[in-house]
Amino acid sequence: MEDFRKQVGALSKxxxxxxxxxxxxxxGLFYWANYTPPPTYEEIPxxxxxxxxxxxxxxxxxxxGFVVDEGMEVTIQNCTGCHSAKLVTQNRMxxxxxxxxxxWMQETQNLWDLGANxxxxxxxxxxxxxxxxxxxxxxxxxIDWYELx
Amino acid sequence: MNRREFTLGMSLAGMASILGVExxxxxxxxxxxxxxxxxxxxxxxxxxxxxxxxxxxxxPWNMEAKAHLLNDRVTPNQYMFIRNNxxxxxGIDVSKWTLTIDGESVKNKKTYSLSExxxxxxxxxxxxxxxxxxxxxxxxxxxxxxxxxxxxxxSCAEWxxxxxxxxxxxxxxxxxxxxxxxxxxxxxxxGDPKKEPISRGVPIAKALQDETLLAFAMNGEDIPxxxxxxxxxxxxxxxxxxxxxxxxxxxxxxxEHDGEKMGGSSYRVPCENVAPxxxxxxxxxxxxxxxxxxxxxxxxxSGALIKNxxxxxxxxxxxxGELEVSKMEYSIDFGSTWHTCxxxxxxxxxxxxxxxxxxxxxxxxxxxIWAKATDSHGKGQPMVLPGWNPKGYLNNACxxxxxxxx
Numbered sequence: 001m002e003d004f005r006k007q008v009g010a011l012s013k014x015x016x017x018x019x020x021x022x023x024x025x026x027x028g029l030f031y032w033a034n035y036t037p038p039p040t041y042e043e044i045p046x047x048x049x050x051x052x053x054x055x056x057x058x059x060x061x062x063x064x065g066f067v068v069d070e071g072m073e074v075t076i077q078n079c080t081g082c083h084s085a086k087l088v089t090q091n092r093m094x095x096x097x098x099x100x101x102x103x104w105m106q107e108t109q110n111l112w113d114l115g116a117n118x119x120x121x122x123x124x125x126x127x128x129x130x131x132x133x134x135x136x137x138x139x140x141x142x143i144d145w146y147e148l149x
Numbered sequence: 150m151n152r153r154e155f156t157l158g159m160s161l162a163g164m165a166s167i168l169g170v171e172x173x174x175x176x177x178x179x180x181x182x183x184x185x186x187x188x189x190x191x192x193x194x195x196x197x198x199x200x201x202x203x204x205x206x207x208x209p210w211n212m213e214a215k216a217h218l219l220n221d222r223v224t225p226n227q228y229m230f231i232r233n234n235x236x237x238x239x240g241i242d243v244s245k246w247t248l249t250i251d252g253e254s255v256k257n258k259k260t261y262s263l264s265e266x267x268x269x270x271x272x273x274x275x276x277x278x279x280x281x282x283x284x285x286x287x288x289x290x291x292x293x294x295x296x297x298x299x300x301x302x303x304s305c306a307e308w309x310x311x312x313x314x315x316x317x318x319x320x321x322x323x324x325x326x327x328x329x330x331x332x333x334x335x336x337x338x339x340g341d342p343k344k345e346p347i348s349r350g351v352p353i354a355k356a357l358q359d360e361t362l363l364a365f366a367m368n369g370e371d372i373p374x375x376x377x378x379x380x381x382x383x384x385x386x387x388x389x390x391x392x393x394x395x396x397x398x399x400x401x402x403x404x405e406h407d408g409e410k411m412g413g414s415s416y417r418v419p420c421e422n423v424a425p426x427x428x429x430x431x432x433x434x435x436x437x438x439x440x441x442x443x444x445x446x447x448x449x450x451s452g453a454l455i456k457n458x459x460x461x462x463x464x465x466x467x468x469x470g471e472l473e474v475s476k477m478e479y480s481i482d483f484g485s486t487w488h489t490c491x492x493x494x495x496x497x498x499x500x501x502x503x504x505x506x507x508x509x510x511x512x513x514x515x516x517x518i519w520a521k522a523t524d525s526h527g528k529g530q531p532m533v534l535p536g537w538n539p540k541g542y543l544n545n546a547c548x549x550x551x552x553x554x555x
Contacts, residue, residue: 082338084208092292101294108413110339134290136533140451140517140551148453148461148552 065089071124074117082109088129095126196375199227205296209233209338209346210375214301216548217450219466222503223276224304225368231375232281232302234410235346238334238395243379248363250316252400254326261316263379266363269319270311275360276500277385278305278468279392280440282416285544288534291426293541300445300548305466305501308383310364313399314357322353322401329356330406331382331393348408349416351384351391353401355438360385360499363396385499386470388416388437388542411436418538425537434539439470442530443545444477444504444522451550461508461552467492467522468501476523477504481516484532490520510554521547 055062064085066072079088093101099122105111114121192210193200201218205211212231219228243263251258261269281302286293313329330350337344355361362383364372372378377394384391390410400406410416417434419427444467455461467474473495478487490506510516523529530547 082208082340084206086204086206087208087296090205090297091294093294097294110337110341110344131290131292134288134292136290137546138288140549143452143551144450145452145454145553146450148449148455 067128069124069128071120075121075124078112078114078117078121082111088125092129092131093126094130095122097131098122098125098129196231197226197373198229198231202228202230203299203301205298209235210237211296213298214304215450216300216445216447216465216550218447219301219303219445220447220464223368224306226306226373226376229304229306229376230281230302232296232389233335233346233375234390235335235337237374238336241334241374241378241395246379246397248316248380248396249398250320250401251398252326252330253403254323254401256321256323259320263365266311266316266380267365270315272309273312273359273362274307274309275362275385275498276305276307276496277360277362277383278303278440278499278501279383279385279389280304280443280468282388282390282437282440282542283540285546286541288544288546289425289537289541290534291537293539295540302389303443303445303468303501305468306367307369308362308364308381308385309366309369310362310381310383312359313361313363313382314359316363317356317401320401323403325403326353326401327404328352328402328406330400330402330408330411331396332398332400332408333393334395334397345409347390347393347410348406349390349393349411350400350402350406350408351387352438355384355387355391360497386439386468388440390416405436414540416542417540418536418542422536423538427537427539429539437542439472440468441535441543441545442469442472442474442522442524442528443467443548444474444520444530445548446479446518446520446550449550449552451552453550453552454555455510455552457510457513457554461510462505463490463508463518464503464505465520465548466501466503467520469522469524471499472524472526473498474502474522475525475527476529477502478521478523479506479508480519480521481508481510483517484519487521510552513554516552516554517549518552519547519549 053063056068059068061068061072064076064080066076066085066089192204192212198212199218202212202214205213210231210233214228214230246263247260248266249258249260281298283295284298284302285300286295287297287299328350330348332345332348335346337346364381364383365379366372367376372381380396382393382396413431414434416437418437419429420433420435423429444465446463446465448464467477474492477490477492479490480487490504493503495502521530530545532547534544534546
């Protein structure tokens with residue numbers, strides 16, 4: 001009788017242990033199947049910016065339209081905070097002109113001190129967005145010819 | 150460029166640093182607000198504009214028409230240029246909109262609700278030519294700073310509202326009033342709530358004209374958002390920057406209004422002509438008032454190939470600021486000879502006028518059709534660029550289209 005009790009006790013212990021093992025195993029499987037590592041701060045924007053913000057075509061930074069050259073990044077960081085890049089890229093000025101524009105924005109439009117970046121920005125802009133001589137009146141260009149019915 | 154380094158720099162520092170906003174006014178940015186620079190809105194849908202309109206700037210929004218889009222006698226919204234200096238106001242509540250008249254030269258400051266304005270004063274409707282002072286800027290040499298408008302920053306819509314004069318009479322203004330200045334609900338690009346993007350105005354004589362309106366409708370409907378909904382000051386024939394959008398306040402001043410973009414070189418030209426590229430002191434710059442005489446061939450579109458022997462009918466519009474256009478001419482031989490077009494009277498003062506003519510070409514070849522309007526004071530459009538000025542205003546050089554006889 002005592003043996004039988006011991007046997008039942010051992011069996012139930014084994015059963016409980018087996019049950020526990022199964023629970024742990026399934027919980028583990030469940031966790032493993034559903035687990036995705038928490039996204040790190042860098043990863044989410046990485047995937048989006050590689051295609052959007054970093055794309056370059058024919059030497060032009062697609063998202064802003066800026067010509068790719070030394071100084072482009074600091075120009076984007078400092079010159080597209082308030083207004084569109086289009087306001088920069090549609091203009092043509094020499095170094096003095098760009099400098100005067102920056103000064104005007106600092107005096108009246110809340111532009112911050114550009115510090116050491118100012119020289120880099122000025123050389124980038126005056127090189128890539130310099131005026132070209134266009135005379136007192138230009139030829140009519142980019143004419144889209146069509147048959148008039 | 151190191152691609153990875155650039156990307157990482159962008160993502161690590163976050164969107165705010167790409168935009169630079171954080172540095173100065175990050176704290177002012179509402180939570181969950183995605184900076185406009187990173188949005189990709191469709192401006193044509195958003196503003197109900199034709200797909201052929203040209204976006205010059207997307208922050209702030211600036212958009213112009215092409216000559217052939219402006220063929221309608223009254224410009225519909227979809228072809229009307231947009232010139233903004235700041236951000237379009239958000240969350241406009243028409244039922245709570247008010248207009249305050251204040252300033253040194255009012256007897257007592259007074260505030261009207263929009264419905265009071267509409268019910269208390271007589272309604273008037275006029276077709277009014279509104280042209281950006283910088284229309285044609287792209288042609289100046291040396292180049293002038295700003296949005297590079299070509300020919301399309303002009304419109305002539307039908308505006309309905311109450312006369313500013315009637316409202317000023319109701320408020321009561323003193324005899325020392327010399328200028329009015331507007332204030333509006335648009336916000337400064339930097340996010341600084343203390344700054345106004347633009348606050349211009351006109352001398353009191355212009356403010357008291359019949360056609361100077363506090364408009365609440367355009368082409369028979371509520372004014373579209375981009376054009377000043379729900380209330381706009383409209384001063385036809387003057388630089389369109391004097392027609393303040395999203396109007397909330399008018400100050401009657403006892404001196405020239407000194408709001409944003411009234412001073413410096415904004416909407417000013419040298420008081421005396423200067424050689425191209427000259428430096429001009431602010432003190433020697435004078436405010437632009439009436440816009441100069443100008444015209445546009447709106448049909449056909451430039452680039453027509455026409456069979457030899459076929460005649461061509463051209464038409465378009467001409468306008469002359471405060472004045473009327475008295476003569477309209479065209480040339481197909483680069484200005485050697487000029488021929489008159491038929492020209493209609495304006496629908497009302499300050500509306501553009503329509504011209505039309507039929508042209509025969511002597512032989513095959515490349516032609517340019519040049520259009521030249523002359524105002525009631527005998528001033529005509531120049532064929533080359535008019536006087537250079539630092540900000541590139543008032544280019545009224547004759548419009549040209551190209552055609553080939555084949």
